[in-house]
Amino acid sequence: MPTDRTKDEILDAAEGLFAVHGFDGVSIRQITKAAGVNVAAVHYHFGSKEAVLRGVTDRVAGPINDRREELLRKVTSGEAVPELEDLLDAFIRADIEILLELQGRGTAVARFLGRTYSDQTAWIQEMALEQFSPASGLLPAFLNALPHLNPTELGWRISLVVAVIVQTFATWPEEGMDAKSAEALLGRLVTFLTAGLRAPVARSDPSSPRGGQQHRVLIP
Amino acid sequence: MPTDRTKDEILDAAEGLFAVHGFDGVSIRQITKAAGVNVAAVHYHFGSKEAVLRGVTDRVAGPINDRREELLRKVTSGEAVPELEDLLDAFIRADIEILLELQGRGTAVARFLGRTYSDQTAWIQEMALEQFSPASGLLPAFLNALPHLNPTELGWRISLVVAVIVQTFATWPEEGMDAKSAEALLGRLVTFLTAGLRAPVARSDPSSPRGGQQHRVLIP
DNA sequence: TGCAGTTTCAAACGTATGATTCAATCAAAC
DNA sequence: GTTTGATTGAATCATACGTTTGAAACTGCA
Numbered sequence: 114m115p116t117d118r119t120k121d122e123i124l125d126a127a128e129g130l131f132a133v134h135g136f137d138g139v140s141i142r143q144i145t146k147a148a149g150v151n152v153a154a155v156h157y158h159f160g161s162k163e164a165v166l167r168g169v170t171d172r173v174a175g176p177i178n179d180r181r182e183e184l185l186r187k188v189t190s191g192e193a194v195p196e197l198e199d200l201l202d203a204f205i206r207a208d209i210e211i212l213l214e215l216q217g218r219g220t221a222v223a224r225f226l227g228r229t230y231s232d233q234t235a236w237i238q239e240m241a242l243e244q245f246s247p248a249s250g251l252l253p254a255f256l257n258a259l260p261h262l263n264p265t266e267l268g269w270r271i272s273l274v275v276a277v278i279v280q281t282f283a284t285w286p287e288e289g290m291d292a293k294s295a296e297a298l299l300g301r302l303v304t305f306l307t308a309g310l311r312a313p314v315a316r317s318d319p320s321s322p323r324g325g326q327q328h329r330v331l332i333p
Numbered sequence: 334m335p336t337d338r339t340k341d342e343i344l345d346a347a348e349g350l351f352a353v354h355g356f357d358g359v360s361i362r363q364i365t366k367a368a369g370v371n372v373a374a375v376h377y378h379f380g381s382k383e384a385v386l387r388g389v390t391d392r393v394a395g396p397i398n399d400r401r402e403e404l405l406r407k408v409t410s411g412e413a414v415p416e417l418e419d420l421l422d423a424f425i426r427a428d429i430e431i432l433l434e435l436q437g438r439g440t441a442v443a444r445f446l447g448r449t450y451s452d453q454t455a456w457i458q459e460m461a462l463e464q465f466s467p468a469s470g471l472l473p474a475f476l477n478a479l480p481h482l483n484p485t486e487l488g489w490r491i492s493l494v495v496a497v498i499v500q501t502f503a504t505w506p507e508e509g510m511d512a513k514s515a516e517a518l519l520g521r522l523v524t525f526l527t528a529g530l531r532a533p534v535a536r537s538d539p540s541s542p543r544g545g546q547q548h549r550v551l552i553p
Numbered sequence: 554t555g556c557a558g559t560t561t562c563a564a565a566c567g568t569a570t571g572a573t574t575c576a577a578t579c580a581a582a583c
Numbered sequence: 584g585t586t587t588g589a590t591t592g593a594a595t596c597a598t599a600c601g602t603t604t605g606a607a608a609c610t611g612c613a
Contacts, residue, residue: 119590119591133453134454135355135357135453137355137357137358138357138454140569140570140571141570141571141572142569142570142571150591151590151591151592151593152571152572152592152593153572153573153574153590153591153592153593154590154591154592155571155572156571156572156573157589157590157591158590161571161572162571162572224453228453231451231500231503233353233355233444233448233503234354234358266521269521270521270525272500272504273497273500273501273522273525275500276496276497276499276500276501277493277496277497279496279500280451280492280493280496280499280500281493281496283451283453284453284492297535300535301486301489301490301535302493303535304532304533304534304535305490305493305529305530305532306529307532308528308529308531308532309525309526309528309529310525311528312524312525312527312528313524314524315517315520315521315523315524339560339561360599360600360601361600361601361602362599362600362601370561371561371562371563372562372563372601372602373561373562373563373602373603373604374560374561374562375601375602376601376602376603377559377560377561378560381601381602382601382602
């Protein structure tokens with residue numbers, strides 16, 4: 114059997130090209146040329162260019178979701194309420210572990226994920242959201258670890274947390290990301306994000322000045 | 334003089350379309366059609382599609398830079414070392430004030446800025462960096478306000494701050510962003526980011542630089 | 554009015570795009 | 584050893600792209 118070598122070559126090439134140039138910035142011909150494969154192979158194996166993006170996403174989302182579920186189960190399975198640091202650590206560690214295991218593909222996958230999750234195209238956002246939905250199950254755990262936040266405020270802050278993580282992936286370094294530096298990166302992210310999440314809710318009352326500075330009206 | 338109506342119409346249309354679909358996702362024909370203008374007008378007034386993006390960026394970067402300089406001067410002109418909250422507030426407030434003053438164009442400009450800043454295309458990154466380089470002058474002030482961070486760690490955290498701001502712009506709400514809600518948003522951002530910046534350095538070896546290239550800091 | 558410079562217009566340039574066709578090729582099941 | 588279904592290859596589809604052209608329409612000034 115000729116196996117799925119052609120299919121995999123297409124996925125590999127598309128993954129690397131999408132990571133650098135984004136979906137719109139890459140043509141089917143570029144992909145098939147980089148894969149050393151005929152143009153028609155894309156439509157035979159996938160059906161469309163969009164389906165190739167879905168294929169790349171599917172291939173990487175599965176392992177990450179499994180790992181995340183596993184790590185989060187460890188943290189939340191105990192009797193005590195899990196610490197926020199541990200929740201965040203498990204959440205981000207899942208991605209980073211998979212990226213490191215992917216070895217040479219790690220950088221491409223990281224940047225691919227960063228690009229895909231920050232893409233504003235409707236159907237790409239839907240796809241990313243769908244792939245990421247297993248992670249939404251841990252919102253209650255975050256809410257428990259952050260009793261000073263109401264759900265609205267928590268939602269706001271979670272979006273900022275995601276922004277930081279996505280940006281970190283999108284600018285993943287070309288090389289030199291070994292286990293040690295990955296651990297340092299993880300520590301930095303958890304430190305920064307934990308502090309941000311734990312911060313007391315801001316006064317929305319615009320009449321109280323901030324930090325000794327006189328209050329200014331945005332539009333006089 | 335026939336004024337620059339055509340030129341402005343092109344800039345308006347391009348601004349709105351780039352905000353929604355990104356640079357690669359928009360064609361010159363879409364822009365000129367939305368502007369009610371002939372295709373050739375783009376090359377007559379700008380010379381290329383890239384130059385249109387530069388034109389849109391130029392038009393909005395000037396006022397923002399002026400306002401930021403003005404607000405930061407107020408904060409840093411006193412004798413006392415400015416508080417971190419005030420630095421961050423002034424930094425972000427400049428953007429938000431301009432966006433609100435732009436009225437109907439505000440949403441488009443916000444999303445345009447968010448997209449442009451987070452774009453990974455080399456020449457777009459360079460352009461964004463160049464346009465907002467005036468903001469880099471306040472790095473010493475941040476360093477003063479954060480004596481517990483070494484320059485490397487500070488650079489790292491600044492990149493996370495920028496990620497949060499950029500993401501906030503990229504997902505700017507379609508409507509309902511009046512002065513009051515903008516003030517609330519600003520408060521949320523300052524609260525979250527201040528806490529993140531003030532967090533003690535993570536214990537896992539803060540001094541070792543990450544291998545290879547660092548994350549790129551848009552506003553160093 | 555006549556002229557010179559500026560701006561707009563329809564049309565076309567060559568190239569690239571995503572998608573499709575269909576004969577040739579292949580591994581293996583019969 | 585032939586048949587079968589899966590896969591590839593080269594060529595082609597219509598469309599869209601960024602860009603360029605050159606003539607028409609306009610402008611302000613003599």
